[in-house]
Amino acid sequence: MNFLREVVQQLFGSSIVADIDLTAVGGGCIHSAGVFQFENKKYFIKWNENASSMFEAEKNGLTLLSETSSLIVPKVMGRGTTERVDYLCLEYVESGPAEAHFWKIFGELLAQLHQHTSAYFGLDYDNYIGRLAQSNEPAEDWIEFFINRRLMPQLKMAQDKGLIRKELVSDFEILFNKLRELIPEEKPALLHGDLWSGNFLIGEIGRPVIFDPAIYYGHREAEIAFTRLFGGFDSEFYHAYNGSYPMQPGHEERVGIFNLYPLLVHLNLFGSAYLQEITRTLGRFT
Structure with missing residues (x-):
């Protein structure tokens, strides 16, 4: 999707010509969501129209949890707005088998x-x-x-x-x-x-x-x-x-x-x- 080029430029300061592949994933019943790869790293992104206040609150919540908790929280890469939509980008967390206990x-x-x-x-x-x-x-x-x-x-x-x-x-x-x-x-x-x-x-x-x-x-x-x-x-x-x-x-x-x-x-x-x-x-x- 073309808006991902804007996202990558905003988040990483990189200008790219080709579109970045986006794999759609479940993001709940509110926003669209997907996973994309840039420079060999995966990122999770959710986006929607007129969602800046929701994404800002979520960003702040994740940041506070990461500062106060030993529980793992996805790292916030950034929140912003393109010409089309508001977005929140997080590091992509791979799933794995539960460890003992x-x-x-x-x-x-x-x-x-x-x-x-x-x-x-x-x-x-x-x-x-x-x-x-x-x-x-x-x-x-x-x-x-x-x-x-x-x-x-x-x-x-x-x-x-x-x-x-x-x-x-x-x-x-x-x-x-x-x-x-x-x-x-x-x-x-x-x-x-x-x-x-x-x-x-x-x-x-x-x-x-x-x-x-x-x-x-x-x-x-x-x-x-x-x-x-x-x-x-x-x-x-x-x-x-x-x-x-x-x-x-x-x-x-x-x-x-x-x-x-x-x-x-x-x-x-x-x-x-x-x-x-x-x-x-x-x-x-x-």
């Missing part, structure tokens, strides 16, 4: 990440969860942050789309009044923010590689709950995490509460298939 290593490394803390919940910039805006306006209190920055924006969006009935909104309001007695206090932890099986891979050296972050400083149970949402990770992962950074008692009973946020996100992105689980969860706590 892969899940144990993954759990221990995520526990290390979560021990990076902040004076507040949130972040100094907003970002995205999928293609939906995610407010990270700082708050000193997790319950305030969880209600006002996470659940309420998604709940209002679902109402505006006609996806949620008034009765369910009332159930959310009942839950909001109970959250302080249900959720124990934790110091803010740096979270990947969108950690499920589709956002990590086994790298060439057999270690976990994480990508597509929606980072913020949050309650770490929100991250662990998210990993359980679509089938969950291997039990060795949770055992190792808890051995490195023990969870507070009752955390397994709170998984449903924390997963109301990603479920609302999926409701707004993909429709009513996620409504039943939301209703079931509310029924347990209201």
